Amino acid sequence: MHPGPAGVRRGLLGATVLGVGRRGKYLIFHLNNGRGLVLHLGMSGQVRRFGVDPMHRHEHMRLEFSDGQTLSFVDARRFGRVCVITDGGPLPRCVRGMERLGPEPIEKGYSAAYLGGHLSGRKARVKSLLLDQRVACGVGNIYSDEALHRAGIRPDRQAGSLKPPEVSRLTVALGSVLKDGIRWCGTTMKDGGFVLVDGGVGSFQDRLRVYGREGERCRRRGCVGVVRRQKLGGRSTHFCPACQK
């Protein structure tokens, strides 16, 4: 059923890229043939410009443009996805989650009313719900920990127990953390993470306040807490027991 590499190639051949967009964690190359190339970087995926280099390790796809330039998709851990979608058509399985994405926390339309509506009455931990792309699209493990810290909320709180001021703070924190991540060109950890198209690295990892900082001092001004790490839903979770309630 899945068209595979040959189908992707067929969908792209001869097409012109009209523009590039993003929705949640999906990148979309809009084409002039009524289709779109969708890329999801997973956790180790990279879009890279290599020029005339020979094939790189873990390079799964290379786009060749009429002017001789190239764009490569590289992904060591193979959690990423590549597929072609048709405008107005049904989405292939591999990107089915795209049609369920909620509003973007960095856009005007995102509100405390929307977030609260998804948290109220829920018994699941608030962090688990933040990882749900219908609730907070674009948020992953790092940014959920950081947003909860900025909002002063423990990640293991029952989502439905959050009071209106907390929901409000979390709404703001989600937007600000994502915007800061973009401002500092993403988070590049020692074992991988985001890499720019020319191979450059981001610097948001230097500004993280809890993620990856177990045993270190909380970075909130005036807080003397020590960051704790705990498994939550199979995910490594970081928080400050002193300033997150």
Next chain:
DNA sequence: CTTGTGTCCTGTAGGC
């Protein structure tokens, strides 16, 4: 529907 767990994949780090 809700909630929690397991799986995919590979490079790297740590233990011994």
Next chain:
DNA sequence: TGCCTACAGGACACAA
């Protein structure tokens, strides 16, 4: 030095 295990994470399959 080298082998072994644990860990990292996004999205989804699946179970209860």
